Amino acid sequence: MRRMAIRTKIVATVGPACAEPAVLEQMARAGVDVFRVNFSHGNEATRAEAVANIRQVESRIGEPLAILADLCGPKIRVGPIHGGSCLLGEGARVSITRQPVIGSADQISTTLPELIDCARPHQALLLDDGKIRLRVIETDPPERIVCEVTTGGILAEGKGINLPETELDLPALTEKDLRDVEWIAASDVDWVALSFVQRADDVHHLRSLLAEDFRIVAKIEKPKALERIESIVDAADALMVARGDLGVEMPLPEVPIIQKRLAKLCRTHGKACIVATQMLESMTASPTPTRAEVADIANAVLDGADAVMLSGETAVGKHPVATVRMMQEIAAEAEAYEATLGIAATVHFAPARTTAALAASVRAVLAEEEISAAAVYTASGTTAAVLAQQRLPVPVLAMSPNRRVVRQMSLLFGVRPVLEPAPEHTREVLAAAGRHLQALGLVRPGAKIVVLSGRPIGKGGATNTLVVHTVV
Numbered sequence: 001m002r003r004m005a006i007r008t009k010i011v012a013t014v015g016p017a018c019a020e021p022a023v024l025e026q027m028a029r030a031g032v033d034v035f036r037v038n039f040s041h042g043n044e045a046t047r048a049e050a051v052a053n054i055r056q057v058e059s060r061i062g063e064p065l066a067i068l069a070d071l072c073g074p075k076i077r078v079g080p081i082h083g084g085s086c087l088l089g090e091g092a093r094v095s096i097t098r099q100p101v102i103g104s105a106d107q108i109s110t111t112l113p114e115l116i117d118c119a120r121p122h123q124a125l126l127l128d129d130g131k132i133r134l135r136v137i138e139t140d141p142p143e144r145i146v147c148e149v150t151t152g153g154i155l156a157e158g159k160g161i162n163l164p165e166t167e168l169d170l171p172a173l174t175e176k177d178l179r180d181v182e183w184i185a186a187s188d189v190d191w192v193a194l195s196f197v198q199r200a201d202d203v204h205h206l207r208s209l210l211a212e213d214f215r216i217v218a219k220i221e222k223p224k225a226l227e228r229i230e231s232i233v234d235a236a237d238a239l240m241v242a243r244g245d246l247g248v249e250m251p252l253p254e255v256p257i258i259q260k261r262l263a264k265l266c267r268t269h270g271k272a273c274i275v276a277t278q279m280l281e282s283m284t285a286s287p288t289p290t291r292a293e294v295a296d297i298a299n300a301v302l303d304g305a306d307a308v309m310l311s312g313e314t315a316v317g318k319h320p321v322a323t324v325r326m327m328q329e330i331a332a333e334a335e336a337y338e339a340t341l342g343i344a345a346t347v348h349f350a351p352a353r354t355t356a357a358l359a360a361s362v363r364a365v366l367a368e369e370e371i372s373a374a375a376v377y378t379a380s381g382t383t384a385a386v387l388a389q390q391r392l393p394v395p396v397l398a399m400s401p402n403r404r405v406v407r408q409m410s411l412l413f414g415v416r417p418v419l420e421p422a423p424e425h426t427r428e429v430l431a432a433a434g435r436h437l438q439a440l441g442l443v444r445p446g447a448k449i450v451v452l453s454g455r456p457i458g459k460g461g462a463t464n465t466l467v468v469h470t471v472v
Helices: 021-030 044-061 175-185 200-208 223-227 229-235 243-249 252-269 291-303 320-339 350-368 382-388 403-411 426-439
Strands: 009-013 032-038 066-070 085-088 093-097 107-109 124-127 132-140 144-151 153-156 160-162 191-194 215-220 238-242 272-276 307-310 371-377 396-400 415-419 448-454 463-470
Touching: 009 320, 009 403, 021 032, 021 044, 021 320, 032 044, 032 307, 032 403, 044 066, 066 403, 160 243, 191 200, 200 215, 200 229, 215 223, 215 229, 223 229, 229 252, 238 243, 238 252, 243 252, 243 272, 252 272, 252 291, 291 307, 291 320, 307 320, 350 371, 350 382, 350 448, 350 463, 371 382, 371 426, 382 396, 382 415, 382 448, 396 403, 396 426, 403 415, 426 448, 426 463
Parallel strands: 009 032, 009 307, 032 066, 066 191, 093 107, 191 215, 215 238, 238 272, 272 307, 371 396, 371 448, 396 415
Antiparallel strands: 085 153, 093 144, 124 132, 124 160, 132 144, 448 463
């Protein structure tokens, strides 16, 4: 069994530091609910091995584990540089060329030749997560642009380039992403994260390439996405607050406020929210975090995040298991405090208003009755997602006949997902809910529970029944 469950879910990235099944199992038992496979690194063989190892661990611990495939997206990077790096001095001029060149302090190339066509005078270019800053002073399309170095430093090949002031007309899915999606579509993956989303159509395009029971996380990394965020959250199944690129493309002081705004938006729309990037960065090397990192995780929980994510901390860090344990302990403290606040959310899930109304009714029943747990039978996981955003003060059991849906619900705040074959009658749903809740040690015979389901049972989008049931 895993450690005593917290309600906030933990996403951990798989990498060389935790690739072995034994380490993955320790991480799962320490509290990981979702394993992230980053498609910016590795190859098909290493990803297939990661998926197989996670499924092996899932079988050993006897609890569902979700796999999140994180697509690379149109990340712009610096081309090769002679000797691997060069010094860009403040005030110097450097050309960015369309044609590939071996870079130097005088000229560099990029992985996106179209950059030359889009950049305009006076616009900023940020290199290496904003550590080096350029300003466009001259354009010479289609061959080159000339920039002045406003903040200098040593530039290494392969570092990222951000253009916060430039509109890039690029598809969210690159040719590499399309190949990766084809692989994902045939694999045992549950969630797919789409990088550098700028509009709802980006999400719709990805969805058209996947089976109906895949779920999509829209990564919010660019200011343009914030301008269209309502339509994006409607199109996606979850949002990821990808604070790394957001912090490069926007003023840093705005990022915490954006995090709060997106977490609230997800709650009111019945969608999951993941907060990511450098949450326990110091534990990549150190066995203990900084106080600022502890506060960061606690605030993410209090902001209403469904999940908090570890990246390099577990992928390449020295202490992957200890990092998971630390994240779990911080979340537990934040949740204990949150429970004293009595926060409730208004959820308006537009495609299924009855579902949202019934989820709100569960909280109303809890205010009048002594209820020990809530349960839901769901074909698609939608009702569980909406119910999760109510932040109920009791455990939430989610049953589904679809194994992929069960795993997907591992991302939802406070939800304990289980596989349950499709019943024929509501009384079978009630009996199954009582049986699973007792097996998990969450209720005893005689306890009252609230159960949501739909008629006809097992049909997606048909939640229309609320029953107060006494466990036998």
